[in-house]
Amino acid sequence: MIDTEIARTFDRRSALFLTGGACLTSFLVLRMLQMQVFNYKEYLKKSENNSFRVQITMPKRGSILSDDDTIISRDIQIYRIYVIPEETDNINDVINTVVKELNLRKKAVDRIWKTIKKQAKFQPVLISENSDWNTLANLSAKNIPGVHIDDGFSRMYEMGPAGAQIFGYVGAPKKPEPNTPFFTTGINGLEKRFNDDMCGKSGKTVYITNALGRVTGEDKTQFVTPIVGNNIKTTIKENVQKTLYDSLALNRAGCGVVLDIKTGSILAMASTPSFDPNNFKKDDGEEYISSLLDDVAKPFMNKTIEGLYPPGSTFKIVVALAALESGALNPSEKIFCPGYWEYGNHRYHCWEKHGHGNVDLYGALKHSCDTYFYQIALRIGIDAIKNMALKLGLNKKYMDDVLAHEMPGIIPDRKWKEKNIGSSWVHGDTIISGIGQGFILTNCLQLAVMIARVVSNKEIYPHLIYSNKNPTFKKLGLQDKNIKHVLRGLEQVTQQGGTASGSAINVNGQKMGGKTGTSQVRNISKKERDSGVLTNEQLKWNLRNHGLFVGYAPTDNPKYATCIIMEHAGGSSSAARTSAKIMKELLK
Numbered sequence: 001m002i003d004t005e006i007a008r009t010f011d012r013r014s015a016l017f018l019t020g021g022a023c024l025t026s027f028l029v030l031r032m033l034q035m036q037v038f039n040y041k042e043y044l045k046k047s048e049n050n051s052f053r054v055q056i057t058m059p060k061r062g063s064i065l066s067d068d069d070t071i072i073s074r075d076i077q078i079y080r081i082y083v084i085p086e087e088t089d090n091i092n093d094v095i096n097t098v099v100k101e102l103n104l105r106k107k108a109v110d111r112i113w114k115t116i117k118k119q120a121k122f123q124p125v126l127i128s129e130n131s132d133w134n135t136l137a138n139l140s141a142k143n144i145p146g147v148h149i150d151d152g153f154s155r156m157y158e159m160g161p162a163g164a165q166i167f168g169y170v171g172a173p174k175k176p177e178p179n180t181p182f183f184t185t186g187i188n189g190l191e192k193r194f195n196d197d198m199c200g201k202s203g204k205t206v207y208i209t210n211a212l213g214r215v216t217g218e219d220k221t222q223f224v225t226p227i228v229g230n231n232i233k234t235t236i237k238e239n240v241q242k243t244l245y246d247s248l249a250l251n252r253a254g255c256g257v258v259l260d261i262k263t264g265s266i267l268a269m270a271s272t273p274s275f276d277p278n279n280f281k282k283d284d285g286e287e288y289i290s291s292l293l294d295d296v297a298k299p300f301m302n303k304t305i306e307g308l309y310p311p312g313s314t315f316k317i318v319v320a321l322a323a324l325e326s327g328a329l330n331p332s333e334k335i336f337c338p339g340y341w342e343y344g345n346h347r348y349h350c351w352e353k354h355g356h357g358n359v360d361l362y363g364a365l366k367h368s369c370d371t372y373f374y375q376i377a378l379r380i381g382i383d384a385i386k387n388m389a390l391k392l393g394l395n396k397k398y399m400d401d402v403l404a405h406e407m408p409g410i411i412p413d414r415k416w417k418e419k420n421i422g423s424s425w426v427h428g429d430t431i432i433s434g435i436g437q438g439f440i441l442t443n444c445l446q447l448a449v450m451i452a453r454v455v456s457n458k459e460i461y462p463h464l465i466y467s468n469k470n471p472t473f474k475k476l477g478l479q480d481k482n483i484k485h486v487l488r489g490l491e492q493v494t495q496q497g498g499t500a501s502g503s504a505i506n507v508n509g510q511k512m513g514g515k516t517g518t519s520q521v522r523n524i525s526k527k528e529r530d531s532g533v534l535t536n537e538q539l540k541w542n543l544r545n546h547g548l549f550v551g552y553a554p555t556d557n558p559k560y561a562t563c564i565i566m567e568h569a570g571g572s573s574s575a576a577r578t579s580a581k582i583m584k585e586l587l588k
Contacts, residue, residue: 315436377434
């Protein structure tokens with residue numbers, strides 16, 4: 001009986017063991033089938049990754065060129081020393097050894113530790129760029145775990161701050177891939193807009209590693225050669241660009257544009273203050289960037305298209321042409337200027353407090369008589385003024401396809417004021433619009449286009465990227481006689497004792513015409529007058545008026561147009577002198 005019970009118990013246990021063993025064996029078999037048959041490729045890839053290390057080779061980035069193929073921005077060969085923290089057993093010992101070997105400054109060491117703490121351990125930490133051969137050889141011989149020596153490229157900006165807002169700069173992407181530690185991308189300007197064209201295609205090197213992760217060889221069958229990026233050719237003339245920037249830099253802030261009237265090519269475009277992207281890579285690069293961000297004059301801002309300014313008296317060109325085209329103005333008609341004009345219960349002052357006496361259109365442009373243009377503006381009305389402003393290229397965006405943040409400006413009318421200000425248009429609004437004040441806002445590029453269109457009577461469109469084909473511009477359809485009337489007055493501005501007579505030029509008989517402008521920032525208050533502040537020059541820098549000048553040359557066959565804006569210069573003389581310097585450079 002006992003033997004029977006023992007046998008039954010033994011049989012039950014045997015059955016359980018056998019059943020469990022069968023289930024375990026079945027699970028193992030199925031798992032093996034899954035790993036070796038169904039998921040074979042996935043696990044093969046993981047296995048291969050344990051024995052191979054892929055390194056992405058960055059391609060040489062394409063260059064930015066001037067109109068004659070002079071290099072503006074390019075890649076230069078460099079050698080980097082970097083550390084990958086996860087490949088070291090003691091990151092402190094490694095960093096201390098490298099720091100001692102390279103004799104690094106405390107600021108550089110602080111940067112290294114700051115980078116180590118803020119990023120993932122698999123990401124490389126840059127120790128040094130452009131190390132000499134002896135240093136590279138010594139570190140390589142020491143075979144320090146986690147320390148790597150790599151060749152690559154660094155961006156060099158040949159013109160430094162001259163046009164940095166236009167050409168832009170490169171930097172690290174926001175989310176770098178583990179295998180592309182030193183990959184750069186365009187951050188601003190043309191570098192950003194044409195990044196896909198310029199960055200090229202990455203190469204690949206596959207290294208064979210042992211169980212400890214050390215490189216033992218290279219799988220040359222998987223090697224991929226990087227492809228160099230494409231160059232971007234601009235219409236910029238290097239010598240003109242440098243001359244423009246250097247002249248603008250004499251003033252604390254400003255901007256300028258130079259156009260080829262025949263083609264619409266932008267020959268120079270600069271904004272000040274500027275910055276030197278080459279300084280970003282230095283040990284004190286972060287401090288340098290911080291100082292730029294704190295600068296109230298906004299060095300990162302491309303003021304040629306982002307800055308909006310009242311056009312001041314340069315807008316009188318628009319009013320003059322609108323009046324002539326409407327038939328409401330005879331250029332020989334004279335208007336008396338005693339230094340002001342009273343309309344209704346308001347007195348509108350001329351900038352010349354003693355007045356200009358009797359002036360016709362030519363004299364009004366020559367001396368920039370406000371009284372004359374107050375009355376002409378009211379005579380033709382804001383609608384005629386706006387239509388002419390739009391025809392001459394104001395309130396338009398031209399650089400949307402190549403540069404960001406372009407501002408269209410404001411050319412107001414009744415509907416605009418009702419919508420944006422919430423009140424009705426009054427005669428006073430039209431009167432002050434006649435001298436380019438009030439609600440009117442334009443940018444530097446638009447004003448350069450305006451003068452180019454006036455002197456050519458064509459619908460000039462500016463462009464910054466070089467093309468083998470010269471564009472064909474449509475006729476504006478303005479009456480040639482009216483264009484001649486305005487140009488006669490603009491020639492007198494510089495050549496016959498006008499408001500820019502100090503900037504007259506004569507290069508082998510070639511002369512410059514143009515129009516000065518003063519863009520009012522604010523009126524001098526009664527409190528300031530009572531305290532003795534009577535002139536614009538006595539105000540703080542940021543409260544002074546802007547100075548403007550739009551010019552063209554040569555006067556007998558215009559080829560070039562400029563617009564120069566000197567922020568808070570108080571008057572237009574420095575802007576006119578800069579335009580004269582540019583024209584001399586071009587006409588040589």
